[in-house]
Amino acid sequence: MTGPSLPLIRCEQVRKRYGHRRILRDVSFSVAAGEVLALLGANGSGKTTLLRIVAGLDKPDRGEVWLGPVPLSNAGHEIRRYVGVVAHAPLLYDRLTGLENLRFYARLYDLDDAEARIEHLLRSLRLWGRRDDAVRTYSRGMSQRLAIARALLHDPPVVIFDEPDTGLDRQSLDDITELFTQLRSRGRAVFVTTHDAARAFSWAERVYELRKGCLQQIAGSKRNGE
Amino acid sequence: MNESAVQGGAGRWFALLLVFDAVAAFAMIAATWAGLLYAGDAINLGGVEQVAQRIFYFHIGSNIAALLGFLASLVGSLGYLFSRRLVWDWWAAAGVEVGTIFGVFVLLSGAIWAKPAWNTYWTWDPRLTTATVTVLIYIAYMLLRNGFENPDTRARFAGIYAIFAFLSVPLTYYSARLFRSIHPIVFDGANQEAQGGFSIGPTMGQTLAMAMIGFALLFFALLCHRVRQMAFESRIDAIRGEIYE
Amino acid sequence: MMAELPKEGGQFRTRGGLAGYFRVVWAVADKDVRTELRAKEILGTMAAFSLLAAVIFGLAFDLRVPRTELVAPGILWVIIMFAGVLGLHRSFGSESDLGTLTGLLLAPVERSALYLGKTAANLVYFLIVEALLVPTLLILFDVNLLKPLILAGLLLGTIGYVAVGTLFAALTARNRARETLLPVLLLPVLAPLFISGVGLTAAVLDGRATSEAWPWIGIIALYDIVVFAVAFLFIDLIWEQS
Numbered sequence: 001m002t003g004p005s006l007p008l009i010r011c012e013q014v015r016k017r018y019g020h021r022r023i024l025r026d027v028s029f030s031v032a033a034g035e036v037l038a039l040l041g042a043n044g045s046g047k048t049t050l051l052r053i054v055a056g057l058d059k060p061d062r063g064e065v066w067l068g069p070v071p072l073s074n075a076g077h078e079i080r081r082y083v084g085v086v087a088h089a090p091l092l093y094d095r096l097t098g099l100e101n102l103r104f105y106a107r108l109y110d111l112d113d114a115e116a117r118i119e120h121l122l123r124s125l126r127l128w129g130r131r132d133d134a135v136r137t138y139s140r141g142m143s144q145r146l147a148i149a150r151a152l153l154h155d156p157p158v159v160i161f162d163e164p165d166t167g168l169d170r171q172s173l174d175d176i177t178e179l180f181t182q183l184r185s186r187g188r189a190v191f192v193t194t195h196d197a198a199r200a201f202s203w204a205e206r207v208y209e210l211r212k213g214c215l216q217q218i219a220g221s222k223r224n225g226e
Numbered sequence: 227m228n229e230s231a232v233q234g235g236a237g238r239w240f241a242l243l244l245v246f247d248a249v250a251a252f253a254m255i256a257a258t259w260a261g262l263l264y265a266g267d268a269i270n271l272g273g274v275e276q277v278a279q280r281i282f283y284f285h286i287g288s289n290i291a292a293l294l295g296f297l298a299s300l301v302g303s304l305g306y307l308f309s310r311r312l313v314w315d316w317w318a319a320a321g322v323e324v325g326t327i328f329g330v331f332v333l334l335s336g337a338i339w340a341k342p343a344w345n346t347y348w349t350w351d352p353r354l355t356t357a358t359v360t361v362l363i364y365i366a367y368m369l370l371r372n373g374f375e376n377p378d379t380r381a382r383f384a385g386i387y388a389i390f391a392f393l394s395v396p397l398t399y400y401s402a403r404l405f406r407s408i409h410p411i412v413f414d415g416a417n418q419e420a421q422g423g424f425s426i427g428p429t430m431g432q433t434l435a436m437a438m439i440g441f442a443l444l445f446f447a448l449l450c451h452r453v454r455q456m457a458f459e460s461r462i463d464a465i466r467g468e469i470y471e
Numbered sequence: 472m473m474a475e476l477p478k479e480g481g482q483f484r485t486r487g488g489l490a491g492y493f494r495v496v497w498a499v500a501d502k503d504v505r506t507e508l509r510a511k512e513i514l515g516t517m518a519a520f521s522l523l524a525a526v527i528f529g530l531a532f533d534l535r536v537p538r539t540e541l542v543a544p545g546i547l548w549v550i551i552m553f554a555g556v557l558g559l560h561r562s563f564g565s566e567s568d569l570g571t572l573t574g575l576l577l578a579p580v581e582r583s584a585l586y587l588g589k590t591a592a593n594l595v596y597f598l599i600v601e602a603l604l605v606p607t608l609l610i611l612f613d614v615n616l617l618k619p620l621i622l623a624g625l626l627l628g629t630i631g632y633v634a635v636g637t638l639f640a641a642l643t644a645r646n647r648a649r650e651t652l653l654p655v656l657l658l659p660v661l662a663p664l665f666i667s668g669v670g671l672t673a674a675v676l677d678g679r680a681t682s683e684a685w686p687w688i689g690i691i692a693l694y695d696i697v698v699f700a701v702a703f704l705f706i707d708l709i710w711e712q713s
Contacts, residue, residue, distance in 0.1 A: 018376050056577075077582075091570055095506045110491060134509075370656060383642050
C-alpha cells in the first residue's frame with residue numbers, strides 16, 4: 001500500500017459500537033514511517049474513538065490494528081511503548097512541577113537515560129526555566145508543550161495527536177507544524193485529528209474525513225501516490 | 227438462551243411463557259391454601275405463636291426465590307465476563323431485581339414472625355444479618371447499574387461487583403456467627419439454645435415442599451418476564467439508533 | 472524553535488521482572504502521596520472528619536454509657552469505615568477529572584501495578600488518620616486501644632478495606648454518581664471486616680483469652696486474601712476500555 005516498508009500503523013476493518021450506536025464502520029487506513037496523516041471530523045464523529053483504538057485504550061468490536069508488525073489484540077503491555085499520545089487533556093498532574101511530571105512518566109516507561117532526555121526535551125520546548133513550577137501555574141501553551149514532552153519522552157515510532165491546535169496561539173501552532181516536520185524527517189508515523197481543514201492540509205500528506213463512522217480520503221498524497 | 231429467541235416477541239416462546247405463568251400461579255395458589263389450611267398445627271406451640279408459625283412457609287419460599295435470584299446473578303455475571311454476550315447480563319440483572327424483592331419479603335416475614343416468637347422484631351442473628359447485608363448489596367448493585375449509559379460497560383462493572391458481593395456474603399455469615407446465634411434451626415432437634423423452633427409433622431413437610439416449588443416457579447416466571455422486557459428495551463435502543471443515523 | 476529530538480531508545484524490551492513491577496507500584500504510590508502532601512485534600516478531609524466524629528460520639532454517649540469500653544470498639548470501626556469512604560473516591564476521582572488516568576493506562580505497565588500503587592498510597596492515608604484517631608479516642612474515652620492484637624487487626628483490616636475500596640473507586644470513577652455511590656457499594660461488602668474488627672477489639676478490651684482473638688484475625692486475613700485475589704483477576708477488565 002505505502003511503498004516497500006511496513007506501515008507503522010495499520011488499521012483494518014475496524015468496527016466499534018457503543019451500545020447500539022455505531023461509531024466506526026469498517027475503518028481501514030495505514031500510516032507509513034515518515035508520514036503525517038490528518039483526520040477531520042465533526043464532534044462526535046468518532047475521531048477520538050478511532051484514536052483511542054489505535055492507542056490501545058479501547059478495543060474494536062471487529063477488525064485489527066497493527067503497530068508495526070504487532071497486532072494489538074494479541075500484544076502484551078509492552079506494545080504501549082510503541083505509541084506516544086498527545087491527548088485532548090494534557091495528562092499532567094497539576095500539583096506536580098513540570099520536572100516531576102516527566103520524572104514520574106519516565107519511571108513508568110522505565111527509561112535508561114531519563115534525566116538526559118527530560119532535560120533535552122524541556123530545553124528544546126522552552127520549559128527548562130519553568131521546570132520547578134507546578135503545572136497548574138502554566139499557560140495553555142506551556143502545558144501543551146509539556147504534554148508533547150510527555151508523549152515524546154520514550155521516543156515512540158508512532159505519535160498520536162488529538163486536536164493539538166485547540167486554544168493555542170500562533171507561536172505554539174508554528175511549533176507544532178515544526179514538530180511534525182521533525183517527526184517526519186525522523187521517520188515517525190504521525191496520526192493527528194483536527195477541526196481545521198486548512199491546517200490539516202498544511203500538516204499532512206494525506207487527509208481523511210470521518211463521517212457517520214466511515215473514513216473518506218479527501219486529499220491525495222503530496223509525495224508518493226497511494 | 228438464544229438472543230433472537232428472547233426477542234421473538236409473541237411467538238412460540240411467549241406462548242410457552244404464558245403456560246409457565248399459569249403453572250406458577252396455580253402452584254402459588256396451592257401453596258397458599260396448604261400453608262393456611264392444609265398444614266397441621268405445630269405440636270409444641272400455642273396461642274399467637276401457633277398462628278405465626280404459618281408465615282414460615284412464606285418465609286422459606288421467599289428465601290428459596292431470593293437464593294435463586296442471587297445464584298442467577300452470579301451465573302449471569304460470570305457468563306457475561308467470559309462470553310461478553312449481553313444476554314447473560316440481562317439474566318444477572320433480572321436475577322438481582324427479582325431476588326431483591328423476595329429478599330425483602332424474607333426480612334419482613336421474618337420480622338413479623340419474630341415479634342411473637344422472640345419478642346422482638348429484630349435481632350442481629352447471623353442469618354438475619356447476612357440476609358440484610360445481602361439485600362443491601364444487591365440494592366447497591368442496582369444503583370451501580372443505573373449510573374452507566376453504555377450497556378457493555380454497565381455489564382462489565384456490574385458483573386465484577388456481583389462477584390465481589392457473592393464472595394463477601396459467606397464471610398459476613400461466618401463473622402456474624404462468631405458474634406452470636408439464636409436463629410432456630412428447625413430441622414435439628416439438637417440445638418437447645420435456639421428459641422422458637424418447632425418439630426415438623428407430615429402435612430407440614432408436604433406444605434413446605436409445595437411452598438418451595440411454588441415460589442421457585444413464581445421466581446422463574448418473573449425472571450423470564452424481566453429478561454424478555456430487557457431484550458425488548460435493547461431492541462428498542464437498536465431501532466432508535468438506526469433511526470437517528 | 473524546537474531542537475532535535477532525543478536519540479531513539481529501545482522500544483521493545485522486557486526487563487525488570489518482579490523488581491520492575493514493584494518499581495512501578497512505588498512510582499505510582501510515591502506520585503500519589505507527593506501530590507496529596509501538597510493538596511492535602513484527602514488527608515485533611517479524612518482527619519478532620521475522624522476527629523469530629525470522635526467528639527460527636529463522645530457527646531452522644533456521655534452519661535448514657537456506664538463504661539466507654541462497651542462502645543469504643545464500635546466507635547473506632549464506624550469512624551474508620553466512614554472516614555475511609557470520604558478519602559477513597561478522590562483516589563481515582565482526581566485522576567479522572569484531570570484525565571491523567573489515560574496517561575497511566577498508556578504506560579507500558581501492568582494494570583495491577585497501577586492498582587497496587589494506588590492501594591499503597593491509600594493505605595498510607597488511612598494509617599496516618601488511624602495514628603491520629605487512636606490517641607484521640609484514648610483522650611476522649613479513656614480507652615487504651617494501643618494493644619498489639621487490636622493494632623494487628625486494625626492494620627490487616629485497613630489493608631482489606633483499602634484493597635476493596637481502591638478497586639471500587641476505580642469502578643465508580645466514571646459513574647455519574649461516584650461520590651454518593653461509593654459508600655453504598657462499599658459499606659455492605661465491608662460487613663465482614665467491620666463485624667470482625669469490632670469483635671476483635673471488643674474481645675481484647677474485655678480482657679478475654681488471646682485464643683478468642685485469633686479467629687477474628689483469621690477472618691480478616693482471609694478477607695484480605697480473597698479481595699486481592701479477585702482484584703488481580705478483574706483489574707484488567709475494569710480498564711480494558713476506559
